[in-house]
Amino acid sequence: MSRADGPSGTAVRPAAAAVDWDALADLARGAMRHAYAPYSRFPVGAAALLEDGRTVVGCNVENASYGLTLCAECTLVGQIQLGGGGRIRAFACVDQHGDALMPCGRCRQLLYEFRAPGMELMTTRGVRSMDEVLPDAFGPETLEDTGAKAPREEAP
Numbered sequence: 140m141s142r143a144d145g146p147s148g149t150a151v152r153p154a155a156a157a158v159d160w161d162a163l164a165d166l167a168r169g170a171m172r173h174a175y176a177p178y179s180r181f182p183v184g185a186a187a188l189l190e191d192g193r194t195v196v197g198c199n200v201e202n203a204s205y206g207l208t209l210c211a212e213c214t215l216v217g218q219i220q221l222g223g224g225g226r227i228r229a230f231a232c233v234d235q236h237g238d239a240l241m242p243c244g245r246c247r248q249l250l251y252e253f254r255a256p257g258m259e260l261m262t263t264r265g266v267r268s269m270d271e272v273l274p275d276a277f278g279p280e281t282l283e284d285t286g287a288k289a290p291r292e293e294a295p
């Protein structure tokens with residue numbers, strides 16, 4: 140039995156260090172300064188701590204065709220995927236004043252797809268779980284349960 144094994148031989152994960160929410164919010168504030176928001180003048184920055192300890196950021200990128208605007212969360216999940224994938228352990232989103240901002244409805248869904256079990260978000264009402272922010276979510280497991288096409292672990 141190795142040191143990583145529990146009393147009955149079950150693997151024990153070392154306790155993950157607590158999330159540094161101030162540092163995560165600061166990353167989001169830095170990302171917010173890169174926002175392209177000439178139409179709304181509402182720059183947004185987002186930052187995520189992944190399960191493996193990496194951090195990724197995103198900012199909103201607007202478009203002359205207003206409806207094509209990318210929220211900060213859109214560019215963030217793109218960065219996760221481009222970086223080889225990963226699961227979000229903690230997420231923070233800020234407005235132009237650097238204050239916590241609630242992710243919009245669509246973006247809660249985007250974040251849900253990439254959540255790690257127990258994912259938490261910095262919200263205007265303090266730290267909340269993904270399940271509190273998007274209860275009764277539709278997600279990949281819904282597709283699995285119904286036998287519809289669900290995501291595969293291996294590359295296509």
Ligand code: THU
Binds near residue numbers: 198199211243246
């Ligand atoms: N926005 C985000 O980037 N994330 C959200 O969760 C809410 C809204 C952006 C989109 C748009 O560029 C601006 O904020 C105003 O709606």
